[in-house]
Amino acid sequence: QVHLQQWGAGLLKPSETLSLTCAVYGGSFSGNSWAWIRQPPGKGLEWIAEISHSGYTNYNPSLKSRVAISVDTSKNQFSLKLTALTAADTAIYYCARVPFDYWSRGTLVTVSS
Amino acid sequence: DVVLTQSPLSLPVTLGQPASISCRSSQSLVYSDGNTYLHWFQQRPGQSPRRLIYKVSNRDSGVPDRFSGSGSGTDFTLKISSVEAEDVGIYYCMQGTHWPRAFGQGTKVEIK
Numbered sequence: 001q002v003h004l005q006q007w008g009a010g011l012l013k014p015s016e017t018l019s020l021t022c023a024v025y026g027g028s029f030s031g032n033s034w035a036w037i038r039q040p041p042g043k044g045l046e047w048i049a050e051i052s053h054s055g056y057t058n059y060n061p062s063l064k065s066r067v068a069i070s071v072d073t074s075k076n077q078f079s080l081k082l083t084a085l086t087a088a089d090t091a092i093y094y095c096a097r098v099p100f101d102y103w104s105r106g107t108l109v110t111v112s113s
Numbered sequence: 114d115v116v117l118t119q120s121p122l123s124l125p126v127t128l129g130q131p132a133s134i135s136c137r138s139s140q141s142l143v144y145s146d147g148n149t150y151l152h153w154f155q156q157r158p159g160q161s162p163r164r165l166i167y168k169v170s171n172r173d174s175g176v177p178d179r180f181s182g183s184g185s186g187t188d189f190t191l192k193i194s195s196v197e198a199e200d201v202g203i204y205y206c207m208q209g210t211h212w213p214r215a216f217g218q219g220t221k222v223e224i225k
Contacts, residue, residue, distance in 0.1 A: 035214075037162075045154075045162065045205055047214040060213045061114070094161060099209055100152060101173065103161040 002027040004104040006095050011110050018082040018109055022095030029053065029076040033098035036069060036080045038091040039106075046091075050098055051078055085111045115140050117206055119217035125225045132193040134220045136206035141186050143210070150209035153182055153191045156219075157202040165204075166191065198224060 008020035022034070036048040049059045049069040057069055063082065071078040082089060092106040116139040126132045142149050153166040164173050166182035169189060179194040193200055201224060206217040 044219045045207075045216040047207075047216065050214070058212050099150070099164075099167060100154070100162075100207065101164050101167070103163070106161055 002102040117217035138187040
């Protein structure tokens with residue numbers, strides 16, 4: 001069984017940087033790709049980024065200038081950074097294993113002054 | 114970018130009756146390897162999304178057989194043969210064929 005556990009700050013101010021990390025327990029880390037998805041309160045799902053175990057990345061063009069995804073295979077972890085936050089970035093952020101068969105519980109990130 | 118359009122966006126259903134959700138893609142979702150990476154997710158209130166169906170018609174482990182997926186190319190359907198109370202939630206289709214990945218807007222299933 002695969003379990004994803006994430007952590008990071010839940011309350012940030014405009015212009016600050018969001019930083020989230022997702023740890024993977026169980027299954028094969030190096031044999032998979034990993035993703036971040038977000039969901040604004042009361043709205044739908046938005047794919048943010050993906051990274052392969054070898055570090056190959058893909059980003060949502062709408063966020064590409066502000067987002068970075070990275071992987072640490074030695075710790076079975078991957079991370080998300082999103083810069084220049086605004087209120088529009090307020091959302092539940094989920095990490096998931098590609099092809100989206102395992103998800104984390106999610107972290108609510110609120111951007112407010 | 115690929116756009117996925119779901120219909121209806123709201124689906125009131127009587128317990129025990131069937132339900133059907135459509136997902137239409139702005140481009141073919143057939144990948145160069147011959148597979149079609151169209152998946153369906155269920156999100157119950159207050160929970161993370163859960164994958165129900167992968168690659169159009171394959172049920173995930175533990176998913177009741179009242180859920181089925183079908184379709185090809187650009188038109189896809191999720192069917193619930195007999196809706197139960199635990200099926201209440203929002204259902205999303207998602208494409209994993211093209212970059213960037215995309216989700217449909219979601220269809221809210223509720224009990225009449």
